[in-house]
Amino acid sequence: MRTRKEDKKPRIGIYSMGLKHYWGQFPGLRERLIEYGTFISRKVETFGVEVFFYGLVDCEQEGRKAGEYFNANNVDLIFAHSATYVTSASILPVHQICKAPAVVLNLQPTARINYEKTTTGEWLAHCGACPVPEISNAFNRAEIPYRVVNGLLGLDYTPEISMTNEVTKDRYEAIRAWKKIEEWVLAAKVKRNLSGARFGFLGNTYSGMLDMYSDFTMFQGQTGAHLQVLEMCDLDRHLQNVTEEEVAEKRKEIEEFFLISEDAAADPLAQKPTEEQLNWSAKVAVAQEKLVEEFDLDALTYYYHGAPGNHYEELQGGFIVGHSLLTAEGIPCAGEGDLKTCLAMKICDILGKGGSFCEIVTVDYEDGTILLGHDGPFHLEIAKGKPILRGMGLYHGKQGTGVSVEAKVRTGEITNLACTQTADGKLKFIITEAESTDGEIMTIGNTQTPVKFRHDPDTYMDEWFAEAPTHHFAMSVGHNAGLYEKVADLLGIPYVILDK
Numbered sequence: 001m002r003t004r005k006e007d008k009k010p011r012i013g014i015y016s017m018g019l020k021h022y023w024g025q026f027p028g029l030r031e032r033l034i035e036y037g038t039f040i041s042r043k044v045e046t047f048g049v050e051v052f053f054y055g056l057v058d059c060e061q062e063g064r065k066a067g068e069y070f071n072a073n074n075v076d077l078i079f080a081h082s083a084t085y086v087t088s089a090s091i092l093p094v095h096q097i098c099k100a101p102a103v104v105l106n107l108q109p110t111a112r113i114n115y116e117k118t119t120t121g122e123w124l125a126h127c128g129a130c131p132v133p134e135i136s137n138a139f140n141r142a143e144i145p146y147r148v149v150n151g152l153l154g155l156d157y158t159p160e161i162s163m164t165n166e167v168t169k170d171r172y173e174a175i176r177a178w179k180k181i182e183e184w185v186l187a188a189k190v191k192r193n194l195s196g197a198r199f200g201f202l203g204n205t206y207s208g209m210l211d212m213y214s215d216f217t218m219f220q221g222q223t224g225a226h227l228q229v230l231e232m233c234d235l236d237r238h239l240q241n242v243t244e245e246e247v248a249e250k251r252k253e254i255e256e257f258f259l260i261s262e263d264a265a266a267d268p269l270a271q272k273p274t275e276e277q278l279n280w281s282a283k284v285a286v287a288q289e290k291l292v293e294e295f296d297l298d299a300l301t302y303y304y305h306g307a308p309g310n311h312y313e314e315l316q317g318g319f320i321v322g323h324s325l326l327t328a329e330g331i332p333c334a335g336e337g338d339l340k341t342c343l344a345m346k347i348c349d350i351l352g353k354g355g356s357f358c359e360i361v362t363v364d365y366e367d368g369t370i371l372l373g374h375d376g377p378f379h380l381e382i383a384k385g386k387p388i389l390r391g392m393g394l395y396h397g398k399q400g401t402g403v404s405v406e407a408k409v410r411t412g413e414i415t416n417l418a419c420t421q422t423a424d425g426k427l428k429f430i431i432t433e434a435e436s437t438d439g440e441i442m443t444i445g446n447t448q449t450p451v452k453f454r455h456d457p458d459t460y461m462d463e464w465f466a467e468a469p470t471h472h473f474a475m476s477v478g479h480n481a482g483l484y485e486k487v488a489d490l491l492g493i494p495y496v497i498l499d500k
Contacts, residue, residue, distance in 0.1 A: 015079075356447065369450040385407075435453075
């Protein structure tokens with residue numbers, strides 16, 4: 001699948017810190033610390049970001065200059081490399097001037113100093129942990145949020161000036177530290193891409209689903225995203241201009257990415273789609289693409305429930321196939337007007353982890369799994385095999401008929417990201433790591449994935465329901481709790497991790 005819109009690269013500020021008095025006392029130390037900072041900058045660049053390396057901050061004046069430098073470059077995140085001891089007064093101005101989130105990097109160059117030969121100058125190149133308590137105290141009292149990554153620098157060579165082995169790239173402490181650094185970069189990517197992202201809201205929310213309702217102003221205030229209210233007539237306007245050639249081309253795309261079912265499903269309501277149903281889904285899919293292009297959308301949530309037999313009911317009957325295709329192209333689409341889950345899906349998608357629209361389907365107490373899914377759409381990029389298209393005699397609980405997607409997320413590690421709303425109007429993330437199994441699913445034209453949690457199904461549901469979730473969430477591939485935790489931190493959204 002092609003990506004309809006390129007993600008924006010996060011802008012990462014980096015500086016190394018030290019004490020100006022040292023440079024005349026210990027020749028070569030300043031250059032050595034700058035070399036470490038340059039190594040960090042180049043490695044961060046490999047994560048596909050824009051890096052702005054200031055160099056050394058070693059006094060209050062340099063701190064102020066660095067803060068202005070990072071502001072001028074509109075950075076999303078600052079890595080403050082604790083290279084050696086520094087007075088906290090030197091670096092506090094950086095973060096008082098530039099309000100980008102700060103992550104202190106305590107990355108020691110060596111796993112063990114050479115005790116027999118180490119001089120004071122050599123030790124100072126390895127004492128990055130020394131100022132971190134002082135920095136933490138100053139940040140706390142100045143009410144500046146901070147995070148710390150501890151570990152090894154991860155060099156693949158030893159500088160000539162060094163008196164010990166500094167090759168640590170394969171050590172666990174370096175690998176773990178750099179995994180956390182990459183997660184902070186990815187979290188910054190989410191924040192940058194949500195800022196100004198355009199979420200479409202087509203139609204309305206399913207009537208009576210009180211957990212779905214959200215304040216649009218609250219949504220923009222907490223995410224930085226724009227909410228574009230759309231009408232069914234906006235989509236219908238494009239539908240009227242779809243050509244036969246466009247429908248034929250879309251049919252080819254649909255047949256490439258889906259399996260078309262035969263009349264083999266257990267449910268008589270979910271059988272082989274008719275040619276008329278497939279052509280209608282293809283025509284609607286073309287119109288959906290045009291709507292996305294017209295309003296420059298990055299995500300879409302939708303639902304329409306009109307009077308029986310009206311034209312818009314027929315139009316929404318063809319939604320699921322096109323919205324599944326858009327979801328796989330980086331435009332996540334959430335049904336039933338669920339804006340909060342659409343946000344969760346978009347976060348998963350920005351991170352390259354999928355994000356499939358789900359709810360609890362049923363529990364298999366024999367296998368110890370919970371079946372998770374929905375009546376569509378589905379994220380095709382994380383499917384196990386080709387999803388199946390079935391013609392639906394009806395959409396349960398909804399108006400109309402059409403084509404639906406039957407599929408499950410590929411087997412292995414998954415993480416569910418739910419976004420709910422609390423009594424004070426604040427968004428809240430609920431995060432759970434689990435395992436997708438290759439268990440059986442029903443042939444009813446719905447997406448379904450059997451999932452095994454760390455705890456038994458009832459214990460997990462006790463935890464889940466206690467957090468007052470909405471009944472939808474996004475399923476992503478991989479174990480991503482640490483990553484989503486960092487996203488929540490940078491967005492300022494409370495979170496909880498379940499089933500630890």
